Amino acid sequence: MAHRPLGAQISHYxxxxxxxxxxxxPGVHNQELYRGIEEAGITHILGRHEQGVGFMADGYARASGxxxxxxxxxxxxxxxxxxxxxxxxxxxxxMLVISSCLDETAYRRGQLHQMLDQEGAAxxxxxxxxxxxxxSAAYGLLERSFEExxxxxxxxKHIQVPISVLEAEAPQFPPCRSAAVPSYKDDSAxxxxxxxxxxxxxxxxxxxxxxxxxxxxxxxxxCKAAVVTTFAGRGLVPATYPYFWGSFLPRPDTAPAIAGAxxxxxxxxxxxxxxxxxxxxxxxxxxxxxxxxxxxxSDPHNADLRVAMRVEDFVPSLAAALKDVxxxxxxxxxxxxxxxxxWRAEADHVYSGIIPAxxxxxxxxPQDALVYSDxxxxxxxxxxxxxxxxxxxxxxxxxxxxxxxxLPAAIGGAVARPDLPVVAIAGDYGFQYTLPExxxxxxxxxxxxxLIWDNQKLxxxxxxxxxxxxxxxxxxxxNPDFCALAEAYGxxxxxxxxxxxLKIDLSQAFRAGKPTLIHLSAKDLIG
Numbered sequence: 001m002a003h004r005p006l007g008a009q010i011s012h013y014x015x016x017x018x019x020x021x022x023x024x025x026p027g028v029h030n031q032e033l034y035r036g037i038e039e040a041g042i043t044h045i046l047g048r049h050e051q052g053v054g055f056m057a058d059g060y061a062r063a064s065g066x067x068x069x070x071x072x073x074x075x076x077x078x079x080x081x082x083x084x085x086x087x088x089x090x091x092x093x094x095m096l097v098i099s100s101c102l103d104e105t106a107y108r109r110g111q112l113h114q115m116l117d118q119e120g121a122a123x124x125x126x127x128x129x130x131x132x133x134x135x136s137a138a139y140g141l142l143e144r145s146f147e148e149x150x151x152x153x154x155x156x157k158h159i160q161v162p163i164s165v166l167e168a169e170a171p172q173f174p175p176c177r178s179a180a181v182p183s184y185k186d187d188s189a190x191x192x193x194x195x196x197x198x199x200x201x202x203x204x205x206x207x208x209x210x211x212x213x214x215x216x217x218x219x220x221x222x223c224k225a226a227v228v229t230t231f232a233g234r235g236l237v238p239a240t241y242p243y244f245w246g247s248f249l250p251r252p253d254t255a256p257a258i259a260g261a262x263x264x265x266x267x268x269x270x271x272x273x274x275x276x277x278x279x280x281x282x283x284x285x286x287x288x289x290x291x292x293x294x295x296x297x298s299d300p301h302n303a304d305l306r307v308a309m310r311v312e313d314f315v316p317s318l319a320a321a322l323k324d325v326x327x328x329x330x331x332x333x334x335x336x337x338x339x340x341x342x343w344r345a346e347a348d349h350v351y352s353g354i355i356p357a358x359x360x361x362x363x364x365x366p367q368d369a370l371v372y373s374d375x376x377x378x379x380x381x382x383x384x385x386x387x388x389x390x391x392x393x394x395x396x397x398x399x400x401x402x403x404x405x406x407l408p409a410a411i412g413g414a415v416a417r418p419d420l421p422v423v424a425i426a427g428d429y430g431f432q433y434t435l436p437e438x439x440x441x442x443x444x445x446x447x448x449x450x451l452i453w454d455n456q457k458l459x460x461x462x463x464x465x466x467x468x469x470x471x472x473x474x475x476x477x478x479n480p481d482f483c484a485l486a487e488a489y490g491x492x493x494x495x496x497x498x499x500x501x502l503k504i505d506l507s508q509a510f511r512a513g514k515p516t517l518i519h520l521s522a523k524d525l526i527g
Contacts, residue, residue: 006135006161006170008036010098013139013173014069015040017146021415023047023056024071029113030100032166033071045415045444048436050077052408054084055434058093059412062395063370063420067094067149068412074100075113078122078160083402085156086125090399091232092209094154096145097122101131101160122158129158135170143176150179153293185317189307193288194321196263196305197223201330204261204283206249207233208275210268210291212391214315217241222322224329226261226336228254230275231398233268235388242333248343248384249275255282257339264288266303268311270296274398290314344385351381353526358382360499361425361451364506369393369421370413374406376427377460378453378520404433407450411437414446421510422446428454428479435485441515442490448516449509450491452482455522486517495519 004012010033014022023045026034037044047053050072057068068088072081078099088095101118102111115121122129127148132138141159148157197203203225207216209232216236220227227237228245237244248254258264258281265288271281281287281301289296289303290311297306307314348355358381365371371394373379379396388394395413397405410424431452441448462475483493492512494505502520509516 002172003169005032005035005167006138007032007034007166008039009135009170009173010138010142010161011036011040011042013142013176015042016173016176017142018066019069021045021060022069022071023053023060023412025050025053025073025077026071027073027077029074029163030071030077030166032163033098033100045411045440047408048439049434050080051083051404052434052437052440054081054095054097055087055405055408056412056415056437056440057095057097058084058088058405059372059395059409060416061088061093061095061412062392062409063413064416066416067096067146067154069096069098072097072099073113074102074118074163075115077113078118078158079115082122082125083400085122085158087397087400087402087405088156089126091397092154093156094149095156097126097156097158099158099160100163100166103162103164119158119160122160125156126158127155129160132159132161133165135165135168138165138170139173142173146176147179150181183313184309185313186307186309189305190314190317190321192305193265193307193318194323196286196288197225197265197322200263201328202226202261203263203265204228204258206230206264206266206269206271206281207236208267208269208271209233211236211311211315212268213312214267216267216311216315219315219319219322222319222327224327224331226331228258230269231383231394231396233391234383235391235393238389239387243329243331243336245336246340246343246384246387248340248347250277250384251343251346252278253339253343253346255280258282259284261285266290267314270299271301272399274401347381347384351377354378354381354522355385356499357502357520357525358386360502361506362386364503365423366421366510369423370410370417371395372406372410372413372422372424374424374426374430375401375403376425376430376453377455378427378451379425380460382425403430405430407431407441408434408437410448410450411441411444411446414441414448415444422448423506424448424450426450426452428452428456428482429458429477431482432480438486438489438491438515438517445513446515447510447512449506450486450515450517451506451520452517453520453522454479454482482517482519486515490514492516493519495521497524499525
């Protein structure tokens with residue numbers, strides 16, 4: 001069929017670009033998008049709310065490395081997915097949201113799902129939001145999306161198509177071109193970094209999420225460099241490396257430790273507020289920044305040498321430029337062991353008593369597991385004290401900081417990687433933001449452990465209020481019987497009373513053939 005309604009053609013285009021799964025919710029305004037899904041051979045995952053749909057697309061993208069695609073309706077559907085779009089923008093996740101829109105809004109008022117400026121609203125939380133007023137514009141914007149996903153920092157995009165344009169016949173889309181992936185190689189900068197490393201006695205590498213595709217360890221070992229990672233860079237360096245400061249970067253005492261370096265090389269990190277929780281990294285030495293985002297390279301950290309390259313391209317080039325000669329390091333392994341012990345104790349003091357539960361979960365977790373966490377004290381502490389065995393295995397809503405992320409994102413991750421164990425970790429309050437998506441996990445038959453850390457309140461907010469000398473207010477809500485809720489959806493449930501029981505329940509959940517909600521009562525497990 002050379003001609004089809006444009007809505008159907010869009011699904012066929014997506015299939016030609018390697019899209020196998022679309023997350024969404026149909027409605028009368030976007031039903032034309034659904035005309036071609038089955039014919040194109042694409043699986044559609046029906047969410048319970050567009051916020052869940054967006055987080056599923058996010059989780060799918062993080063696990064697969066491919067763009068997560070979502071179909072939503074005009075107006076409220078798009079508004080509901082804007083929170084996940086904002087999260088994806090903050091964390092550099094490739095997401096494509098395709099929505100319908102009204103044909104005319106300037107003259108007619110009171111239409112179903114009408115907004116004053118739908119395109120502009122979406123633009124506030126994604127890289128760009130555009131309207132395709134014709135089939136050729138739709139094809140062009142789709143092509144632009146996938147070109148940019150491959151060629152620059154990945155971020156969410158929104159395309160909206162008027163209902164009448166979706167319904168109208170459209171010719172076959174032009175043959176898709178292979179994406180042009182730019183390959184930058186700054187030989188002069190690489191040579192200069194190699195020379196700087198050759199003269200450094202206490203070099204330090206700071207590794208962010210943008211370094212996760214690079215094999216950085218051989219270079220670091222060659223240089224006998226110190227290493228610290230952001231939360232997103234965890235797993236790039238093994239905990240056994242003698243000059244490793246883990247992911248304790250937000251600890252205040254890392255600043256004076258970093259001040260001892262005579263060269264700092266930052267690979268693929270914004271060094272943002274949520275990476276540091278302070279304005280300045282703490283270095284006094286020259287800084288090298290390697291990143292593909294010019295905004296990062298020109299930020300207030302004011303690096304002495306800025307290299308506009310992908311980290312996965314820069315690292316092997318640097319390795320080749322380094323002379324293979326023994327290097328003398330002035331770093332002492334005993335100092336790192338001491339610092340790690342102190343910072344771990346500081347973290348344990350802030351989130352008292354939770355570490356044993358974290359270690360019980362870690363010990364029962366397969367090495368290759370994908371973890372999706374929510375904004376909860378359990379996850380805050382775990383991202384500091386739990387060293388991951390490999391990169392890109394723990395996904396958290398770092399920048400935008402949304403609640404309700406873990407469950408739907410984990411569903412997306414499980415859809416993307418059915419070959420890997422996947423687990424969701426949420427707090428008792430945040431879990432309820434997207435609780436209905438549990439029905440999706442049951443429908444799909446996913447062996448998904450869902451850990452609910454239940455401290456009966458918004459504990460982090462309560463602690464912050466107390467620290468600011470504000471009487472805690474509105475930090476406690478009535479919780480449901482989580483296990484009964486899970487079973488009402490057709491899921492399994494468990495409520496371990498000991499850490500030993502927790503390990504057993506978690507191990508069983510990975511092979512249950514359906515999701516298992518594991519209710520962790522802080523009162524029972526830490527007293």
